[in-house]
Amino acid sequence: MEEIFFERIKKINPKIIDGLKEKNEFSFRVNRHKADLEVIDELKKEGYNPKPVEWNKYVYTLPIEDRKKIIKSLPYTQNKIYIQNLSSIIAANSLDVNEDDWVLDLAAAPGGKSLIFSEKAKKVSAVEPDKKRFFRMKRNFKEHGAKNIQTYNKDGRFVYKATGEMFDKVFLDAPCSSEAHIELEKGITWWNLKRVKRFSKLQKELLISAFECLKPGGEMIYATCTFSPEENEENIDFLLRRYENAKIVPVNLSIDNIQEGITSWEGKEFLDDVKHAIRILPKGAYSGFFFAKIKKI
Ligand SMILES: C[S@@+](CC[C@H](N)C(=O)[O-])C[C@H]1O[C@@H](n2cnc3c(N)ncnc32)[C@H](O)[C@@H]1O
Numbered sequence: 001m002e003e004i005f006f007e008r009i010k011k012i013n014p015k016i017i018d019g020l021k022e023k024n025e026f027s028f029r030v031n032r033h034k035a036d037l038e039v040i041d042e043l044k045k046e047g048y049n050p051k052p053v054e055w056n057k058y059v060y061t062l063p064i065e066d067r068k069k070i071i072k073s074l075p076y077t078q079n080k081i082y083i084q085n086l087s088s089i090i091a092a093n094s095l096d097v098n099e100d101d102w103v104l105d106l107a108a109a110p111g112g113k114s115l116i117f118s119e120k121a122k123k124v125s126a127v128e129p130d131k132k133r134f135f136r137m138k139r140n141f142k143e144h145g146a147k148n149i150q151t152y153n154k155d156g157r158f159v160y161k162a163t164g165e166m167f168d169k170v171f172l173d174a175p176c177s178s179e180a181h182i183e184l185e186k187g188i189t190w191w192n193l194k195r196v197k198r199f200s201k202l203q204k205e206l207l208i209s210a211f212e213c214l215k216p217g218g219e220m221i222y223a224t225c226t227f228s229p230e231e232n233e234e235n236i237d238f239l240l241r242r243y244e245n246a247k248i249v250p251v252n253l254s255i256d257n258i259q260e261g262i263t264s265w266e267g268k269e270f271l272d273d274v275k276h277a278i279r280i281l282p283k284g285a286y287s288g289f290f291f292a293k294i295k296k297i
Contacts (some may be wrong), residue, residue, distance in 0.1 A: 002188040009179075012227055012279070013259055019282030020184050026067050027285040028081045029089055030058040032119045033145035035080035043081075046073050055254050059089055061285045079144050084112045087225075087280045087289035088173075092116040094251050094293060095169050095221045104167040106156040106210050107174055109133035111140045111149075117171070118146040125167070129155045157205045160212035165296075170220035172210040174203045179226040180288030200230040207239050211246060214296045219249065223291035227279070229265040232290040236261065236277055237270040239294065249293040250276040257283040261292065 009016050028050075030039055040050055040060065048070065050060035062070065067083075075081045092113040097103055097120040105114040108126035110133065117124045118141075126141075126149050128134040134153045141149050152159075156172075177196050182188060207222060214220050222239075224231050240246050261277030263270045277292035 001192050004193065005179075005182075005188050005191055009227060012229070012262065013281060015281055016227060016288060017184075019257070019288065020180075020182060022284075023282075024064050025061045025285040026064055026083065027053070027059060027061045027086045027089070028070075028083045029056075029060070029116075031080055031082050031115070031144050032058065033115075034078065035075070039075045039080045042075050043073060046075075048073070053086065055090065056093065059086070061086070082112065082115060082144065085289075086284075086286045088112060089116065090253060090255070090280070090286075091173075091221060091223050091289060091291045092171065094253075094291065095171055095219065097121045097169055101168040102166070104159075104163075104170045104210075104213050106159060106170060106172045106206060106213070108151075109137040111137040113171055113173055114149055115141065115144055115146055117169075118149050121169075122148065124149040125152060126150070127152045127154050127156050127159055129153065157202075157209050160209045163213050165213065165215050165218075167213050168215055168218050170210045170214050170218070171223070172206055172220065173223045174206055174231075175199060176203070176224040176226040176231050177228060179228060180282060181225060196226075196228045196230050199226075200228075200234065203231055203235050204238055207235055208242070211239060211243060211294070211296065216245070216296050219293060219295050221291050221293050223289065225287065225289055227288055227290070229262060232279070233261045233263070233265065233270050233274045233277060234268065236274050236292045236294070240271050240273060243296075245297045247295045247297055248273045248276045249295050251278055251291075251293050253278065255280075255286070257281040257286055 109128040
């Protein structure tokens with residue numbers, strides 16, 4: 001299996017392998033429900049030296065050595081900062097949420113992206129079917145002071161049947177084979193192609209539900225933390241072919257560790273528009289990620 005995994009990754013982009021090896025930084029953002037930029041001075045007083053990212057004044061990185069001890073810092077224990085991967089933050093911010101929006105987060109636990117939406121939106125509905133993860137997510141929202149999130153312990157595949165086209169924005173951070181979280185030093189133990197195919201099927205069902213929940217004129221983002229095109233480009237191609245009123249929207253990011261969507265894989269050809277999808281290559285505090293923005297016209 002290891003051989004197949006590496007062969008596939010090399011075909012997508014050989015740089016991914018180096019990125020998976022070097023995890024020298026982590027990131028956090030200021031929790032705007034509870035704090036402002038003064039929290040950075042509080043961290044500095046405790047001996048930390050957070051580095052701002054270029055694309056958002058509330059997002060910072062720190063060396064990986066600080067990762068364990070920061071959870072004892074005052075800003076962390078007071079829930080004024082939220083540790084979150086840069087790729088997740090940049091993808092959540094790419095859904096242009098505004099203050100009148102009702103946002104649906106269709107696969108929401110532990111709730112990191114819902115918390116980002118809740119800082120900007122009127123209302124957020126967060127769906128999670130797994131009971132344990134659901135209750136942990138509810139606690140997370142409470143601890144971080146988000147008051148505009150409603151939570152639903154439901155299977156995302158069927159949500160559209162109850163809601164119809166109700167949401168201004170939808171985010172689907174789909175359950176996936178999580179290839180971006182593989183720790184190479186531990187070996188490729190739990191990865192196999194069957195898993196990729198199983199997730200690909202579930203993701204298509206969730207994508208249909210996400211798109212059906214969206215208001216005409218609304219926008220959604222489909223995202224995964226995996227590299228396999230079966231779980232990424234193939235699913236975007238599937239959605240674009242199924243719905244004539246689904247259009248992919250290009251996203252401009254000011255970072256250089258990205259690659260456009262690939263348009264052919266293992267003998268399958270995808271629509272040319274799929275190239276507007278984004279694959280974030282792992283680098284520093286960015287873990288591997290894939291996302292595409294889709295508009296319902
Ligand atoms: C990648 S995680 C979401 C992470 C989250 N968006 C965040 O940023 O904190 C995917 C989630 O989808 C959930 N999930 C699995 N099957 C699902 C389904 N049928 N409908 C909705 N969510 C599902 C998993 O339990 C998991 O919590």
